[in-house]
Amino acid sequence: MIAKYIRCEVPAANRENFSKGQSLWQATAHCQGFISQLGGWDLSKGKSTSGKAMILARWSDMESVKNFMRVTHAPIAEETNQDGTYSTISVSYLQLVMSIPALNQHQNHHCNSQVGCGFIRIEDCYIDPEKANEFMKEQARLWNPGMQRVEGMLGGQVWLFNDKPQRYLVTTYWENEAAHRHYASHYFPALKQQAATDIIQSISGYHIQTEPSWQITP
Numbered sequence: 001m002i003a004k005y006i007r008c009e010v011p012a013a014n015r016e017n018f019s020k021g022q023s024l025w026q027a028t029a030h031c032q033g034f035i036s037q038l039g040g041w042d043l044s045k046g047k048s049t050s051g052k053a054m055i056l057a058r059w060s061d062m063e064s065v066k067n068f069m070r071v072t073h074a075p076i077a078e079e080t081n082q083d084g085t086y087s088t089i090s091v092s093y094l095q096l097v098m099s100i101p102a103l104n105q106h107q108n109h110h111c112n113s114q115v116g117c118g119f120i121r122i123e124d125c126y127i128d129p130e131k132a133n134e135f136m137k138e139q140a141r142l143w144n145p146g147m148q149r150v151e152g153m154l155g156g157q158v159w160l161f162n163d164k165p166q167r168y169l170v171t172t173y174w175e176n177e178a179a180h181r182h183y184a185s186h187y188f189p190a191l192k193q194q195a196a197t198d199i200i201q202s203i204s205g206y207h208i209q210t211e212p213s214w215q216i217t218p
Contacts, residue, residue, distance in 0.1 A: 001035065001096040002062050003159050005169065006055040008086040015041075018053060021080035023213035028057070030218070031072055033064020037216040038114050043177075043207040053086070054122065054208050056171060057216075058114075065093070094159035094169055098139060102155040103148045114215075117154055117173040119180055120208035125168045126201045135168065135199050146191040147172060152179025166201075177209065 010018045028034055039055030059065045077083075127135045139158055147153050156172035174180040 001157075002059045002065055003094040003096070003157070003169075003171075004055075004057040004059065004065060005092045005094055005159075006039070006053075006057070007090045008053040008055075009088040010051045010053050010086045012051060014085040015051065018082060018085040019211060019213070021082035021085060022053070022055070022211070024080040025076060025214075026216055027072070027076050028068070029216050031064070031068045033060040034068070034216075034218060035059060036114050036218075037214070038117060038120065038173075038210055039214045040120070040208045040210040043209050044205065052206075054120075054206060055214065056120070062093070093162045095162060096157055097160045097168075098136060098158035100139075100144050100156035100158065100170075100172060101148065102153050103151075114154070114173050115217075116175055118176040118210055119174040120206075120210060121172045121174065121180055122206040122208060123170040124204040124206070125170065126203070127166050127168060128199060128201055129166050131199045132166070134196065138196060138199065139170070142191060142194055146187055147183060150179065150183040150187060152176065153183065177207070180207070 008018070022039070025037065028037065035058040037055065037057040039053065042052040042054055059068075125135075136158070147156075152175040154173040154175060156170065159169040159171065161167040161169065172180075174183075
């Protein structure tokens with residue numbers, strides 16, 4: 001599975017127009033290889049001040065993404081009229097390396113983990129190149145089971161950036177912000193105490209309040 005990870009800086013005055021335009025990407029649902037798309041506004045710096053829109057689109061393979069970009073992307077982009085609504089845009093492609101199932105959820109059900117998602121936690125990690133295997137083992141041994149105990153945790157994925165082999169993105173989906181806040185206060189501190197301190201070189205975290213009109217499913 002492939003992820004297309006989009007980040008846009010949107011001036012406050014343009015947020016409404018950007019959001020209206022983003023809702024028009026629903027035509028993507030009919031494209032071959034498309035799985036789902038979810039996104040919203042980053043709350044990490046406060047609900048009133050954030051102007052960062054973050055979108056994660058999932059595709060079955062890179063060839064489907066390339067075909068979409070070649071044939072379908074431009075007509076939809078023109079209709080959305082989003083040019084000029086954002087000051088910067090960054091797009092990355094990532095490869096799935098691990099699924100994070102929710103409680104009682106089998107690994108093969110990862111494609112449904114965005115259903116009912118009201119909140120996304122994103123962790124952007126740079127890993128010591130010699131400790132990639134340790135990073136994955138710790139994720140499977142410690143963090144996944146720790147999150148799976150929390151009510152409202154809907155699953156997630158670990159992704160590897162195509163152009164940066166030491167950079168990983170961990171995306172987890174939650175019913176709402178309150179469910180993640182409960183995890184952060186009641187579960188995360190104990191898990192962190194058990195985690196190694198020499199695997200991750202740097203980490204950036206984002207709290208995304210999803211916009212229902214941006215969600216796309218076939």
